Amino acid sequence: MGKLQNTIILLFLVQISFGQKLNTINNQAIQFSIKNKKDTINFILIDTKLDEIKPVFLFCQGSLPIPLFVKPEKEDIWMIGGGISNFDLNKIKKSYHLIVISMPKTPVIVNEKNLNNSYCYIPNENKPDEFSKEFVKSDFLENYENRAQKVLKYLRKQKWVDNTKLIVAGHSQGSKVATLIALNNKKVTHLGLFGANPFGRIDQKIRGYRKEAEKKEISWTEANEKIEKTYQMYKDSYDKDTLIKKPYLLAWKSFSRPLLNDWLQIKIPTYLAYGTNDIASDLCDLVPLFYIQNSKNNLTYKRYLNLEHNFFEVNEDGTPNYEKEHWKEVMNEFVKWIEK
Template identity: 30%
Template sequence: MGIGSTVVINFQQLKNTYRILLISKPNVPFYDTVKSDDNGFPVYEATKAYKEQLSLNWRVNSANAIINKLIEEKRIDTSKIVVLGFSEGAQVGPRLAKENQHITHLLLFGGNGLNQLLDPIINARMKATRGELSEEDAQKEVDSLFSEYKKIYKNPKSTDKEWWGHTYKRWASFTKTDPYKELLALNIPIYIANGSLDENSVLSADYIQLEFIKNGKDNLTYKTYPNHDHQFNEINKKDGQFVDAIPKLDMVISSAFEWLEKH
């Protein structure tokens, strides 16, 4: 038995400079007992309320309401309000910053620039390129993905149908708008970091930087960490074989906050 956390920031390091607001997902407690399976992996069953409510709109609206309430109650300094989003939160952040004009800075980690349903398609094509799949098998995988995507978009409000651990409602809501479009609409300082080995986001996140360059915008700082995965573990290999993974998340977050102090 031990204590763990899904929160990526170091409270002790930041508490003297920032007031920290954590906003939970729907019907998810801030702390709870989590069981493990036979292999030692954590198992936490999603509640019915979580599945029914989780969507991009829910997450944006809840965060927006809480921030506005704190501002109305004069409990925070409005000269610098920073939104930090990791993974799914990196898709929430751009929409939230677009909705709430009080937000002054955006820090995003491991997020997408395009429709995240494109990522599994890219991964299938890359497996074929690397020789891990035949072109025929890769095409079968892609065809299967498109078959699932058709089901999702035909049932965009369904909370009883699921794919890859999420409801159709969740997938449809988070892929309705490409994040890069919402980021382009912002004029506040934006910091984005991704790992080059992140199969979930890095290629479509690279597209964000391309669009900012194309549109002549200079409010984006984009950082890619070579040989780092989605959780910013540095992956070491020898002769193409995995050797170990060194956690570098604290360093990645610290670098982002160093940037924040200068902007």
């Protein structure tokens, strides 16, 4: 009887240790907040309970101040979740605590009237192209990494987290954030990169102008002028006085950091997935060459034919076919790779 009583008490204590006052959103996710003097870092865990011990799977979303949830005026709230709504969430949740961090200075839940056509948060609904000044000043690579490291530090201390494995993945801009996290955090065991640009960001504009000229969409004279203006913009981003006047240039400066050098320093298993019709990741075709040159064998790559940046199929005219999306397939392949 004594042993049974002790067992019951132990189970009760375990339940108490897991028991937290949960802020559940739409019966889909639990919201957490880490408050600092200058910032509040909000993030969600895709589940409604914390009764299982599982490793963390941090997904770093792409660019722009897109909220995690949208609240329409008349319809029910719905989740964007940094793009994870396109994934097979049940498959990921089965083995991992899936985490997404809210964009800086962006509410977790935003009324639909405060979104522009790209679902970006706009404080003034009458100015659809104007983001909050606070977001613009916070929109740089090092800030995203710093916020994520604080979230991971918090999660490592939770009793419902299995710290033997830590997966960090990112799409587009998020692949840059994921890269820096893995580079500077030795707890990360697997890195996933989706739609990544190995040479940063600014080069994409230059390659884009060249392609437009090659297709005769613009003249080579126009392409040359645009390329020269891009050089000047990038030069301005390194000028402190100009940054004060044009804080948006800070994002161009920080996110144009070439990732390839960082990837070659990372020793953990790295997974690279991209579509062949994605200008952002065109140069991923060259990445295996650098791994070969440096005698590194920790890269697995997956090239998805005729898919674009968000893994939609592409029509003959080059436009995305939004009826044929492949994110579930892409992410499931990554999860399968992790578990090998």
